[in-house]
Amino acid sequence: MEIPEFVETLGREGRLLAAAAEKAGAEAKVVTCPGWQVRDLLRHTGMVHRWATAFVAEGHTSYHPDGGLPELDGEELLAWFREGHGRLVDTLSAAPPDVECWSFLPAPSPLAFWARRQAHETTVHRVDAESALGGEESAVATDFAVDGIDELLLGFHGRAKSRVRTEEPRVLRVRATDSPDAVWTVRLSADSPAGARGGQGEADCELAGPAARLYLALWNRLPFPSVTGDASLATLWREKSGVT
Template identity: 45%
Template sequence: MRIDEHLAMLRRDGPMVADAAQAAGLDAMVPPCPGWRVRDVLLHLGGVHRWAAGHVREGRPKPFPTAEEKTFFAEVDDEALIEWYRSGHQTLVDLLATADPALTCWSFLPAPSSLAFWTRRQAHETAVHRADVEIATGTTPTWSPEFAVDGVEELLRAFFARRPERIIGDPPTTIALSCTDVDAAWTIRLDGEGLHVADGAEPATLAVRGRATDLYLLLWNRTGLDGFAFEGDPTALGAWRGAAAVTWS
């Protein structure tokens, strides 16, 4: 996907997070994130947007030190929280929309450019947390198959590829993933050395077929098992869910 396409998704999904938060209520539990309430998602995502914007605005060659990073994650009263979140999102969108394509700053995943990295990463960061808040309202979000496939690619080949040794499978296990609404498939292997990803659906411990949106949510541990077709050993999915945990550090 192009930078402008990622930016369009970020611009669209950001307000949808706020709208869902208003519908759910800030005190509503967020099922995909045990222990979190909607306010926690807004505080986290609003801080991430400000943190990302800081790198873009300053063209920082290195990440913010821990003490400075913490300043982006403020404590905000409930009365002001949704507007605080909206403001941070809009600032990020405006910065990315007007940034020099030749922008050079720190990034942590492979990308054609710094601008491409930050736009793609924030589009998917926001999309996944949109899922969290919408699920708290009792609904499940959807995206175009193209965006969902891009999200799976970013997760498997970039986000977790940074440190594949963290996604250990003992004993080794393989999961083949096939989209039913677009021509895309992957086979992931978890073994003692970490995560390995191949194109196509190869013979595997477990084969999973579903819509691209649903596979995107499944790999981010944001959905249950309804709506998928399975063939093989279902315990393989438990190995993924246990290993592919994401936390902010």
């Protein structure tokens, strides 16, 4: 996917998030994030949007702390969220392709990183907002979901801080059943996971299903569509894969 596609997705997903939050109300429980109410979701995601905007707009080339969570609530909180989301979309849309700023996962450029990361951040939290309403969540496009699985398995869980580890070497396979060649192999050990595209060799456990369902399951928003082999690796993922 290209930068404009990510920015377009970010814009749409943020509007859907705000609409769901407004309909659910600030006190509604976020089913997919136990312990959170909609107000917590808006405060967190709005803070992340402003944090990301600052890197691109102000050109911070090293880590820069976020601005903290606001005390706002109700209509004021919703307006604050929408304003920050709009500013992020506008900043990414107007930024030069060669903008220099800090980022924390491999990407073709800092701008590509932030557009991609915020599109996925906002999509997952849109699902959270919709969970407060009950019923089915809005659809996630297959190609976007495949990209999100890539980011999670090869990006986030390629870092030393990943806690998905095993005492003995194990192999986890992840397979999107509705996208050709969307297969990943993650080698687990006492070190950080080593993931790669492709499905060569034997696996101890395979997590499979349509890309959109698998994407949300890997972000611990839905059950895994299918687990074959050693289910303890699916449990390990559930318990240890949270990203901070």
